[in-house]
Amino acid sequence: MFKRILVPLDGSARAEQALPLAAHIARTYNSAIILTRIVDVFETVGASSIQAAALTNEIREIQEKEAREYLQRIYGARELERLDTAIEVHSGDVATTLLEMITRESIDLVVMTSHGYTGYKQWMLGSVAQKMVHDSIAPVLIQRENYALPCGTASGDLKFCVALDGSELAERVLRPALYVAAACGNVRQREVHLLRIVKAMEAERVEIFRRIHKLDIQQFLYNEATSYLKELGERLNKEAAAQLGVRVTWSVIMGSDIARAIIHEVEGEAPVMQGPFPYALLALATHGRSGIARWAAGSVAERILNNTKLPLLVVHPPKKM
Known part of the structure; x- marks a missing residue:
């Protein structure tokens, strides 16, 4: 039933712990994997600074370039060999953008970790994972760092x-x-x-x-x-x-x-x-x-x-x- 699997990444080794599980499920069901990283410029520079606002486009371009280079490295990982894998970089609010991707791209399963670069409270108790769990029209599979789901x-x-x-x-x-x-x-x-x-x-x-x-x-x-x-x-x-x-x-x-x-x-x-x-x-x-x-x-x-x-x-x- 899992034709398209979405794996959100934030550049951290913690978030990448979702990859082996997602890859194993994809290999089992011949699924396509979409690796994505969302660039949230306002989270980086703040929305109230006039100087930062003037540099928003430049900052976005730099971050999107870094995100694309990062996903390209992940794309070449051994666990993704011979899998139908795509990478996507987007800008905007992380949770909102992911939810839009799920609907737009007919995602059947989201595989992500309970925390990532910003730490446990930001992901699990904060905005991203919480909103995904509550609003995603696709099932969300949450991997744990200390007690990972084996496969x-x-x-x-x-x-x-x-x-x-x-x-x-x-x-x-x-x-x-x-x-x-x-x-x-x-x-x-x-x-x-x-x-x-x-x-x-x-x-x-x-x-x-x-x-x-x-x-x-x-x-x-x-x-x-x-x-x-x-x-x-x-x-x-x-x-x-x-x-x-x-x-x-x-x-x-x-x-x-x-x-x-x-x-x-x-x-x-x-x-x-x-x-x-x-x-x-x-x-x-x-x-x-x-x-x-x-x-x-x-x-x-x-x-x-x-x-x-x-x-x-x-x-x-x-x-x-």
Whole structure:
């Protein structure tokens, strides 16, 4: 499904850590890769200086020339050999320009690191990666410096987690997650685990519902979530996942804090420097059952994006008309 893959670079070695992953996926699916670097002149010189404004065109030309020379060097990298690769240099606001490229050039996947030349907070908590995740019409695959998503012979027993909430919108992440798992994992060692968190209710509310409606609402919700994942998982194992050689499993967990429960499940108890996490990647949609206002504005997806150490595959489903 990934015909055109966009790799944004900023000139740093950190940002270039997205290249091996993007190249491996491209080689698997015979995809084209577009390497891009965006020149933001106003970020460099400031918009308030009259003297700087007079030199804007000259500065832009110098930076674009440097960016093109840099991308030409990357173009010749060994991992990109025999791949259909193009380079593009643009000027403007980085996030806005990237989003325009995704639409204009029919990009199917964006592969980028969670931070680059300007550091972790600028990329992940600041403007660029955050806007990409929230507004990109293409799936965004975020590579990590300290816990990179392995691929090919280095992948070993690869296990992805897909967080779902029971909605069709959240399920939009399934197809790209299966394809990334199929590309990165070794044969017979690719697992995509479907996870759903059932929010734990206060005991008093559960008891009131039992008294009035003669129903254990907490158990009902747990059973409903289990049936949903079982049916979905079995269908995937017979159809899409089976065709890609990916095994689908599932589980339901109770938790009072959905975001925290998801992060705890995928990262486990071990500190990052003392061993691998239970999962190699977390995949999720930026909004689902509770609507874009809840998911994208900070309730669940926002907290996960800003706090997990895992590589992420994020899909921003379009609004229903």
